[in-house]
Amino acid sequence: MSIPFAYNLRNLVVRKTTTIMTALxxxxxxxxxxxxxxxxxxxRTTLSISGDPLHVLVLxxxxxxxxxxxxxxxxxxxxxxxxxxxxGRDGQPLASLEVVTIMILDGADDASSSNLTVxxxxxxxxxxxxxxxxxxxxxxxxxxxxxxxxxxIADRFAAGQIGKKVHFGRGDWEIVGVFDASGxxxxxxxxxxxxxxxxxxxxxxxxxxxxxTATDPAAARALVASLNDDQRLGVKAMLEQEYYDQQTSSAKxxxxxxxxxxxxxxxxxxxxxxxxxxxxxxxxxxxxxTLRVLGFSKGSILSSFLLESALLSALGGMLGCVLALPxxxxxxxxxxxxxxxxxxxxxxxxxxxxxxxxxAVVLGSVGGLFxxxxxxxxxxxxxxxxx
Amino acid sequence: xxxxxxxxxKNSWRNKRRTVLTIVSIGISMCLLGVMIxxxxxxxxxxxxxxxxxxxxxxxRVSFTVFIPLSYxxxxxxxxxxxxxxxxxxxxxxxxxxxxxxxxxxxFAVEPEKLFRIFGEFRMPEDQQKxxxxxxxxxxxxxxxxxxxxxxxxxxxHVTGSIFPGDYAFxxxxxxxxxxxxxxxxxxxxxxxxxxxxxxxGNVIMYNVLIDDPSHAARxxxxxxxxxxxxxxxxxxxxxxxxxVAFLALLGNIKMxxxxxxxxxMFTVLLVSANTMAMSARERVREVGILKTLGFTPGSIxxxxxxxxxxxxxxxxxxxxxxxxxxxxLVMKSPFGGYMPPMPPFQMPVALACVFTAAAIGVMSSLVPxxxxxxxxxxxxxxxxx
Numbered sequence: 084m085s086i087p088f089a090y091n092l093r094n095l096v097v098r099k100t101t102t103i104m105t106a107l108x109x110x111x112x113x114x115x116x117x118x119x120x121x122x123x124x125x126x127r128t129t130l131s132i133s134g135d136p137l138h139v140l141v142l143x144x145x146x147x148x149x150x151x152x153x154x155x156x157x158x159x160x161x162x163x164x165x166x167x168x169x170x171g172r173d174g175q176p177l178a179s180l181e182v183v184t185i186m187i188l189d190g191a192d193d194a195s196s197s198n199l200t201v202x203x204x205x206x207x208x209x210x211x212x213x214x215x216x217x218x219x220x221x222x223x224x225x226x227x228x229x230x231x232x233x234x235x236i237a238d239r240f241a242a243g244q245i246g247k248k249v250h251f252g253r254g255d256w257e258i259v260g261v262f263d264a265s266g267x268x269x270x271x272x273x274x275x276x277x278x279x280x281x282x283x284x285x286x287x288x289x290x291x292x293x294x295x296t297a298t299d300p301a302a303a304r305a306l307v308a309s310l311n312d313d314q315r316l317g318v319k320a321m322l323e324q325e326y327y328d329q330q331t332s333s334a335k336x337x338x339x340x341x342x343x344x345x346x347x348x349x350x351x352x353x354x355x356x357x358x359x360x361x362x363x364x365x366x367x368x369x370x371x372x373t374l375r376v377l378g379f380s381k382g383s384i385l386s387s388f389l390l391e392s393a394l395l396s397a398l399g400g401m402l403g404c405v406l407a408l409p410x411x412x413x414x415x416x417x418x419x420x421x422x423x424x425x426x427x428x429x430x431x432x433x434x435x436x437x438x439x440x441x442x443a444v445v446l447g448s449v450g451g452l453f454x455x456x457x458x459x460x461x462x463x464x465x466x467x468x469x470x
Numbered sequence: 471x472x473x474x475x476x477x478x479x480k481n482s483w484r485n486k487r488r489t490v491l492t493i494v495s496i497g498i499s500m501c502l503l504g505v506m507i508x509x510x511x512x513x514x515x516x517x518x519x520x521x522x523x524x525x526x527x528x529x530x531r532v533s534f535t536v537f538i539p540l541s542y543x544x545x546x547x548x549x550x551x552x553x554x555x556x557x558x559x560x561x562x563x564x565x566x567x568x569x570x571x572x573x574x575x576x577x578f579a580v581e582p583e584k585l586f587r588i589f590g591e592f593r594m595p596e597d598q599q600k601x602x603x604x605x606x607x608x609x610x611x612x613x614x615x616x617x618x619x620x621x622x623x624x625x626x627x628h629v630t631g632s633i634f635p636g637d638y639a640f641x642x643x644x645x646x647x648x649x650x651x652x653x654x655x656x657x658x659x660x661x662x663x664x665x666x667x668x669x670x671x672g673n674v675i676m677y678n679v680l681i682d683d684p685s686h687a688a689r690x691x692x693x694x695x696x697x698x699x700x701x702x703x704x705x706x707x708x709x710x711x712x713x714x715v716a717f718l719a720l721l722g723n724i725k726m727x728x729x730x731x732x733x734x735x736m737f738t739v740l741l742v743s744a745n746t747m748a749m750s751a752r753e754r755v756r757e758v759g760i761l762k763t764l765g766f767t768p769g770s771i772x773x774x775x776x777x778x779x780x781x782x783x784x785x786x787x788x789x790x791x792x793x794x795x796x797x798x799x800l801v802m803k804s805p806f807g808g809y810m811p812p813m814p815p816f817q818m819p820v821a822l823a824c825v826f827t828a829a830a831i832g833v834m835s836s837l838v839p840x841x842x843x844x845x846x847x848x849x850x851x852x853x854x855x856x
Contacts, residue, residue, distance in 0.1 A: 101745060108741040111734045118730070143635070150535055151562070151633045185533040198533050251532070253702060289669075337727075344731055347502050348738065354495035355742040358488055362749050423533065 085383045086374065091391040094363065095398075105359040106399035109447065112348040113403025113439040117431065119341030120438065121410055123334045125430035126417060130331055133267035134324030135213065137169070139306050141293040141320045147329070149183040149292045150200075156180065156288045158316055165309065167302035168295050171210055177296035179208030182281040184291075185423045186251035186273065188242055197416075198423040199236065200272045201251055203280025203290075211296050214267050220245045220260030225276045231260035233270035235414065235426035249273065252283030268327065271416070271426045294323070330425075334417060349446040352399075356450030360392050364458045371458055372466035381459040388455035389448060396447020400440035407431055407439070474770065478777045485750065492746040493786045499739045500790025500828060505797050506732045507827075508820045513724070515819075518711040519649070521591040523684035525710035526691055527558075529676040530703055534560070534717075537673035538703045545697055546677060551690045554680040556584040557659045562633040575615055577629065579659035580678075582608070588680045591649055598623065598644030606661045609640035612652025614803075616645045627655070633675075636665045651802060679707070736831065739783070743835035747779045751839035758843045759851025768844035775843055779836030780829050787828025791821055 095102045141162060146152035159180045168176045182203040189196050202208075209215065209222065219237070223229035236243040248255040256275060264270035281287050297303035303322060310320035364371070371384060411431040416424040482489055517523070528546060530536040546555045559579040566573050582603045586592055594602075594610065602608045611621050621627075627640045640657055648654075663671055681690050691707035698705045708716070718724060758771055795815050 100748060104741050104745040104748070108738045108745075111738045111741075115731060115734050145564070145630055145632050145635055147562075147632055153635075185535055187532045344502060347498060348735065351495045351498035351738065351742070354491050354498065355738075355745065358491040358495065358742075358746065358749075361487060361491070 086379055086387040088390070091387060091394055094367070094391060095395060098363070098366075101359055101362070102395060102398070105356055106395060106402055108355050109352050109396050109399025109443050110402035110406055112345060112352045112446070113400050113443050114406040115341070115348060116345035116442055117403060117407035117435055117439045118410055118429070119338060119345065120435045121407065121429040121431045122341075122415070123331075123338045124432060124435060125415075125427045126334045126425070127331050128430050129266060129268055129425065129427035130327040131324070132214065132265065133269060134322065134327040135211075135296070136300050136322070136324055137297050137303055138211070138323035139295050139297060139303055139310070139320055140323045140326050141295070141310060141318050142291075144317050144319045146319060149181070150185070152183075152291050153289045154180070154292050154318070156290065158318060159293050161316055162293050162295065162310070162318075165295075165306060167297050167306045169298045171207055175207065177207055177211050179204050179211055179294045180277060180290055181208060181292050181294060182277060182284065182286055182290040184251070184280075184284055186249060188236070188240055188249060197240070200423040201230075201280065202272050202274050203277040203284075204274060205277045208277075208294065209274075211294065212264075212269065214265040215262050215269060218261050218263045220258075222260055223274070223276055226279060227276065228254065228256045228279060229259045230256045230273050230275040231262050232258055232273050233426075234261055234263045235270045235416075236273065237261045239414065239416075239426065252280065254283070268330075268425045268427075271424055293318075337417075345442075349442065353446040353450035356392055356396060356447050357454060359395070360388065360451045360454035361457070363391070364388065364454045367458075368461065368466045368469040371461055372463050372469075375461075375463045376467070385455050385459035388458045389451050392447045392451025392455070393444050396443045396450075397440060399447070400443025403439050403443065404431075404436040407436075474774055474777070478774055478781060481750075481754075481774070482778045482781050485753075488746060488749065489782060492742060492782055493789065495742045496739050496783055496786025496828070497789035497793065499735050499742070500787045500824060501793035501797060502790075503732055503735045503739075503827065504791045504794025504820065504824045505801065506728050506735070507823050508794065508798055508817065509801075510725075510728050510732075511817065511820050511823075513715050513718075516817075518684075518709065519591065520684075521589070522710050523687070524590075524681055525588060526679040526681060526687060526694070526707050527676055527710055527713040528679055528694055528705050528707040529713075531695075531706040532704075534676055536703070537675060538677075538698075538705060540672040540674050542674070542698065542703075542705070543677060546679060546694055549690060549693050549697065551682050551686050551693075552679055553682055554584050554587050556581045556588055556678045557674050558678045559634070559659055559662070559675045561629075561631070561657075561662070563629045563631050563638070565627065565629050572618070575653045575655060577655045577657070579634075579662045580656050581660075582656075582658050585656060588678050589648075592646045593648075594644050594646035598646075601643040602658075605641060605643055606658055606664075607638075607640055608643035609655055609657035610644040610646055611642055611656075612654045613645055613647050614652045615655060616642075618653065621645070631662075634662055634666060634670070636662075638662070638665065651804070678710075736827065739786070739828075740831050740835050743779060743783050743786075743831055744838070746782070747775070747836040747839050750778075751775060751836075751843050755843070755846065755851050755854040758846060759848050759854070762848045762851065772840045772844040775840035776833055776836050779840075780832035783828045783832030783835070784825055787825050790828070791824040794824070 141154065142149065142152035143154055163176050163178045168178060171177045184201045185198050186201045187196055188199050218234060220231065223231055230249065232243050242249070243258065245258050245261060247258050249258060281290050297306050307320045307322060310316065310318055374384060408431055410429040413429045414426055415429065416426045530538045543555050543557065546552060557580060561577040561579050563577055586594065586599060602610050609627065615621065621642055623642055623644060625642045627642065629638050629640065631638060646652065681687060687709050694707045695705050761771060
């Protein structure tokens with residue numbers, strides 16, 4: 084027969100100072116783990132909604148990112164009339180020729196300056212991006228030195244407001260509007276007119292990439308295959324979603340460092356939990372003896388103490404979730420594969436919190452194992468005499 | 471004060487298991503803190519190695535992903551205080567299969583005759599240096615890289631360009647030793663330049679600049695940037711150390727990361743230590759009463775309990791610091807190591823910071839139980855049955 088659950092619960096309540104201190108230590112460990120997981124998860128979420136399943140991105144063969152890709156205007160003419168491409172409102176294929184570069188947005192000092200992605204694109208490029216819509220001002224006019232900025236730029240930088248000027252290429256550009264990308268990575272970009280931007284960069288004929296909208300997902304896959312097989316074009320095509328998936332690799336170092344840190348902290352915390360449980364066993368020596376006399380087996384003593392330490396650490400895990408929750412939605416940024424910034428928010432999901440609680444229970448149970456074994460092995464007579 | 475030391479040490483050892491567990495727990499947490507402190511120290515507070523202090527990096531002001539012209543080299547050479555300038559092109563490219571992170575080692579296109587002048591700390595036999603300069607398709611690899619792939623002098627390596635298109639075949643002509651992580655390959659920028667289509671030639675990602683005196687670094691850097699202030703491609707010149715920090719900062723906000731984790735670790739240690747001290751003080755209420763009866767003042771009782779906690783946490787802190795030096799070795803051996811400033815195994819400021827933090831935590835953690843014990847009335851203390 085097992086010892087009632089209420090027994091453990093009450094014990095934790097009676098020694099509340101120790102319980103709270105041990106649980107808080109575990110909570111901090113869990114909070115560190117959760118912060119890292121939420122960071123990586125936030126980046127993944129942002130990147131996963133950045134790619135449209137119908138979009139096919141075309142780069143030069145051998146390029147991994149738009150920044151290092153060189154895509155020729157003549158290649159674009161061939162690309163535009165491939166089969167499987169949807170038609171726009173004007174009856175033209177939904178295809179966008181784009182030029183990508185990087186600009187520096189000056190902050191108050193060097194540390195607060197940021198690198199931003201600049202994209203020059205034709206009107207079709209805006210129409211194609213269904214997740215993008217204007218939230219302030221107006222779109223840039225063709226042939227003008229005007230740009231619109233993503234919402235996360237306008238939110239984060241004083242220099243990114245409508246009416247301010249930014250500098251790149253051969254001069255200043257006026258910010259005339261702000262667009263929202265529904266949480267996608269495009270919200271961290273600066274957009275301007277393709278011709279104006281590419282001529283400023285002296286890259287009128289050799290721009291960066293092509294983007295086309297396929298009629299349906301199957302057509303998108305067929306388009307990718309036929310473009311990659313086309314020896315004459317010499318391009319690398321991929322689904323836009325795949326492209327953004329690859330970019331999550333920039334979070335890999337942080338993720339692995341964070342997990343290592345959390346594991347080391349967990350080892351430290353499990354020793355602390357062990358300490359607490361040894362003290363609990365020592366103080367309740369008489370109780371253990373009494374329980375044995377009442378007929379509870381060694382096994383049920385063992386499982387009871389294990390349960391108690393699991394309970395203690397689960398409490399710590401839940402406290403850790405509470406500590407990490409305020410992080411949810413906090414905006415941050417990370418360098419992407421083009422060495423400019425992608426803004427995103429920490430994303431604490433129930434799944435991540437569950438991971439945290441399980442992590443806590445595992446470390447607590449490991450810490451509780453030896454004390455519980457010691458408790459179950461106590462001689463009845465000696466333990467009754469102790470304390 | 472010190473005459474109580476034997477009693478303090480004896481008291482801290484009365485429950486051996488608890489003390490050992492506490493020390494181990496604090497030690498493991500403090501080893502993380504040690505690594506964080508060492509990294510913070512290396513990034514923001516330490517002096518660069520003498521060779522590194524003589525190096526500046528010049529790149530496009532916007533980003534090092536935007537090119538600057540090759541013609542800048544001669545102009546930089548003419549800036550007073552500059553001893554040598556070499557092209558340093560981050561090549562990128564794909565070796566075998568780039569999905570395996572092992573294959574993504576750093577590859578730089580440089581000027582072979584200047585490399586060992588600018589990187590004075592690199593060591594390579596004279597004949598290998600000569601061969602590297604003579605053979606245009608030569609490359610040299612760091613010892614760490616050679617060990618990882620079992621490269622030997624004479625081996626051929628094929629790399630496909632990404633930033634600089636083309637297929638390149640290199641012959642390994644030398645293996646160099648470096649005090650830092652050396653998973654790096656260097657090759658002749660001339661070879662790359664000749665393989666590129668005409669319109670793509672003459673572009674440089676950055677220049678390594680060797681200067682005459684570390685104390686002139688700021689002045690020379692400003693002077694270089696001033697030369698190009700009115701051109702389309704403005705430059706940014708900074709010390710090699712600052713450049714490395716900026717490069718790593720692209721991974722995320724390093725300062726926040728270091729401070730955040732350190733704070734969490736310190737708080738955890740504080741809790742662990744406080745818990746232990748609370749447990750041991752609770753057991754000893756009666757004993758404190760006896761000590762008071764014998765004439766110990768509340769002050770000395772307070773001091774003894776504080777000293778006990780401090781002794782335990784200093785022991786934990788010292789162990790933590792020792793483990794952290796081992797961990798740092800691993801960090802330096804990792805691929806990030808190449809971007810880190812050199813971190814000698816023993817650094818006085820780091821060691822002191824660790825031990826002092828531990829001591830401070832010890833005092834703070836035991837303040838509450840110590841004050842409580844020193845204030846308890848003798849009668850109540852003696853009556854306690856716990």
